[in-house]
Amino acid sequence: MDEIDLKIIELLQQNAKMSMKELASIIHLSPPAATERVRKLEDQQIIENYQAQLNLKKIGRTIEAIILFKSIDCKALAKFCEEHPAVISCYRVAGEISYIAHVATDSVESLEQFIDASMVYGTPSTNIVLSSVTEQIILPLK
Amino acid sequence: MDEIDLKIIELLQQNAKMSMKELASIIHLSPPAATERVRKLEDQQIIENYQAQLNLKKIGRTIEAIILFKSIDCKALAKFCEEHPAVISCYRVAGEISYIAHVATDSVESLEQFIDASMVYGTPSTNIVLSSVTEQIILPLK
DNA sequence: CTTGAAAGGATCTAAGG
DNA sequence: CCTTAGATCCTTTCAAG
Numbered sequence: 324m325d326e327i328d329l330k331i332i333e334l335l336q337q338n339a340k341m342s343m344k345e346l347a348s349i350i351h352l353s354p355p356a357a358t359e360r361v362r363k364l365e366d367q368q369i370i371e372n373y374q375a376q377l378n379l380k381k382i383g384r385t386i387e388a389i390i391l392f393k394s395i396d397c398k399a400l401a402k403f404c405e406e407h408p409a410v411i412s413c414y415r416v417a418g419e420i421s422y423i424a425h426v427a428t429d430s431v432e433s434l435e436q437f438i439d440a441s442m443v444y445g446t447p448s449t450n451i452v453l454s455s456v457t458e459q460i461i462l463p464l465k
Numbered sequence: 466m467d468e469i470d471l472k473i474i475e476l477l478q479q480n481a482k483m484s485m486k487e488l489a490s491i492i493h494l495s496p497p498a499a500t501e502r503v504r505k506l507e508d509q510q511i512i513e514n515y516q517a518q519l520n521l522k523k524i525g526r527t528i529e530a531i532i533l534f535k536s537i538d539c540k541a542l543a544k545f546c547e548e549h550p551a552v553i554s555c556y557r558v559a560g561e562i563s564y565i566a567h568v569a570t571d572s573v574e575s576l577e578q579f580i581d582a583s584m585v586y587g588t589p590s591t592n593i594v595l596s597s598v599t600e601q602i603i604l605p606l607k
Numbered sequence: 608c609t610t611g612a613a614a615g616g617a618t619c620t621a622a623g624g
Numbered sequence: 625c626c627t628t629a630g631a632t633c634c635t636t637t638c639a640a641g
Contacts, residue, residue, distance in 0.1 A: 372479075382511060457554050
């Protein structure tokens with residue numbers, strides 16, 4: 324991975340559907356050279372996937388929360404979070420808190436149901452998201 | 466947004482670079498019809514963007530943490546998180562905690578520097594990420 | 608790595624149901 | 625809102641340097 328690869332990664336994070344021709348011109352390489360570099364980044368799993376970024380509100384997920392768990396049954400909580408459709412992300416962390424989950428539901432009622440269901444596996448502390456300072460997905464490369 | 470649009474969204478979350486031909490065949494429409502639907506989802510900002518999903522470890526971001534802030538100066542903390550390259554996401558939340566930030570750094574030392582720098586704006590409580598139960602980005606559509 | 612050409616796909620456009 | 629068919633554009637591959 325050299326500087327050009329870093330630049331490619333940065334560009335594809337901002338616009339994964341950029342054409343190879345355009346990408347090539349930005350990094351001052353020929354299209355075949357750019358394509359080859361992208362292919363290598365994919366092969367090495369440095370680029371794992373390409374995804375559409377959605378507007379949560381516009382698909383009906385109006386309530387967002389970050390829930391901190393002091394877990395009783397770690398494995399069961401992990402499984403629960405993995406399978407529940409409201410969970411966007413869930414991390415096992417070190418410290419007093421065992422798990423941190425980011426959830427998005429279509430209503431306060433659904434959130435309540437999620438919390439109630441999760442309480443079997445741990446003690447949740449729910450933080451309703453008011454706004455996003457930085458959206459989750461673009462990773463700054465500096 | 467009908468069921469076909471939901472299916473399109475789900476497919477593009479899993480593989481944003483899927484060809485319109487392939488997508489069209491899965492949803493049983495012709496390629497122009499599929500393209501038109503995707504264009505509308507983009508116009509409505511239901512699909513906000515397309516991005517490459519990166520492997521944090523493989524680009525040298527080996528340390529991940531979720532930091533909970535009890536903020537002193539909210540605006541300044543927000544600005545700090547917005548500008549700092551280690552911050553993947555940052556949310557303003559309701560409750561005792563004011564901000565929750567997800568950060569990834571190349572070393573424990575860099576994390577320490579981030580924490581020290583952030584302490585001017587609030588009281589951080591750092592939770593080192595041990596593992597991911599669910600990766601942040603694919604939103605289950607159920 | 609580059610250029611240029613050629614083959615194969617993918618996308619767009621237009622006409623029509 | 626959809627389909628089909630033709631035209632166009634893009635990407636990829638290859639050869640040669």
